[in-house]
């Protein structure tokens with residue numbers, strides 16, 4: 183059977199929880215529900231007792247009729263059967279309603295916890311685990327786990343009824359009760375043996391379903407790419423693959439369940455034959471009354487349902503337990519971004535220092551190789567370099583999206599790992615290359631910068647970017663609807679909305695990853711205007727792709743192969759005639775139609791190239807290193823400059 187499950191491994195953070203541990207984890211979700219629990223338990227007990235009374239009274243009625251006890255007694259017995267039946271039905275109804283409400287409440291809380299756990303994970307987690315798979319845990323698995331509650335109660339009622347009836351059977355006739363108990367024991371033993379296999383098969387099936395969810399979600403998110411590159415067939419093939427895994431897991435589960443039922447039915451059939459034979463013999467010899475014989479047969483029929491449904495319960499029960507394991511694995515997963523302390527940071531001045539920071543997304547591939555940089559509060563630093571050099575990784579570390587391996591990052595002299603993470607992140611205004619907008623309106627998205635902000639504050643933030651002129655390009659100004667992700671807005675417009683959002687947020691530190699996608703000159707001018715206004719009095723770190731941003735930065739840091747190879751301002755770096763000068767010559771200069779002759783690249787005299795902002799310092803600690811002078815990602819002429827380029831070696835302190 184192992185080949186059926188090839189390629190379906192649990193996710194890295196999955197683990198097995200024992201039943202006891204799962205029970206311990208679920209118990210807190212019932213806090214404050216003591217009365218409801220007591221009521222449900224009592225209702226289950228009374229309903230099971232009333233339900234067991236029905237066959238006992240029935241047996242008594244048969245004997246009474248045969249013994250000719252009189253009509254009055256018969257009517258009394260029939261009335262008692264009716265009352266017991268109605269009581270059992272009514273209590274079961276009330277019990278199920280109360281338990282249903284309780285289960286719903288548990289789903290509410292569990293789902294919120296699972297969602298919070300997914301939200302607090304580091305970006306490495308989200309890189310490794312497709313969104314659809316995580317969504318499946320937060321939605322489907324929480325629900326599947328909560329159905330356990332109603333299932334357990336129903337099982338409890340059934341088992342209780344079996345215990346009451348079996349006790350009565352032993353009191354009435356021990357040999358016949360032994361035959362009945364033996365049949366029941368065999369059925370339960372077979373069901374229990376089936377338990378382990380069913381649980382692991384259910385787990386596999388749910389994993390496979392989550393894989394399908396994840397694949398479909400990811401493919402649909404990238405639908406434009408799939409279409410543009412005629413990837414539809416390969417996308418379909420990919421679905422076929424994950425769908426086959428789900429199919430194999432489902433077939434295995436189905437095989438397990440389809441095998442168990444015929445076996446259980448046959449066992450019960452044999453048991454009935456035995457009770458008929460032994461009971462008939464007992465009636466013949468006078469040791470058993472006809473009513474008691476009927477009771478034993480009736481009991482076996484009554485047992486059959488709960489005993490066999492123990493097996494069918496297993497299906498849901500195992501699915502519920504497996505789902506619980508998956509939910510708690512998510513809740514228990516520790517983010518790799520770990521804070522050692524939670525120092526309050528109501529407001530930062532904005533001085534940022536990286537000291538000998540080493541970082542890799544995984545252990546085998548170092549991305550940042552001992553980078554150091556100090557940015558005084560209120561200054562602007564532009565990170566420039568070729569695609570994959572490590573620019574975005576630097577800002578991701580400052581944002582605490584990933585954990586760095588060694589070195590330190592300090593803000594206002596405090597180790598970033600000791601700060602209250604939520605408060606710290608609120609101090610960072612982040613604008614990514616293609617900002618994500620939520621469905622709603624442009625105003626709603628700006629308002630996310632400061633929840634609770636009034637309309638006038640939102641309007642003021644919108645006007646702070648290019649005087650609000652950009653609103654005229656939208657169909658409905660601030661009330662223009664936005665699709666999920668902001669698909670109905672251009673990349674430039676999305677960046678403007680994100681800038682306005684940061685204006686409202688009024689964060690002391692601004693982190694901007696400039697769009698590499700082409701943006702029309704008007705929008706670019708508006709973004710520049712907004713950026714200038716925003717960065718005026720706050721620390722700004724820009725992953726820069728545009729000349730105006732680079733030129734205006736207090737310090738430009740050239741990133742190459744995970745190292746900071748040059749730092750200085752535009753004029754001084756041009757004067758050096760090094761890596762920046764070549765970047766400028768081959769990339770940035772072309773962005774400026776009216777080339778400033780003063781900007782012509784090439785070595786300059788030291789006097790002509792004073793390093794501006796002496797307070798900004800950076801060093802990579804790697805002297806005399808060969809670099810590559812290739813242009814950034816968006817130039818489109820990467821290959822032309824990749825090879826054979828002399829590189830500047832620069833480990834100086836500014």
Ligand SMILES: Nc1ncnc2c1ncn2[C@@H]1O[C@H](COP(=O)(O)OP(=O)(O)OP(=O)(O)O)[C@@H](O)[C@H]1O
Pocket residue numbers: 309543544549567568569570571572573574575576725814815
């Ligand atoms: N989430 C990730 N998981 C694993 N590796 C990554 C991840 N993001 C980036 N990398 C790798 O880290 C290196 C640096 O990437 P980074 O995004 O920092 O470069 P960049 O200089 O910002 O490039 P670009 O200008 O193209 O955005 C690259 O080799 C890249 O492949």
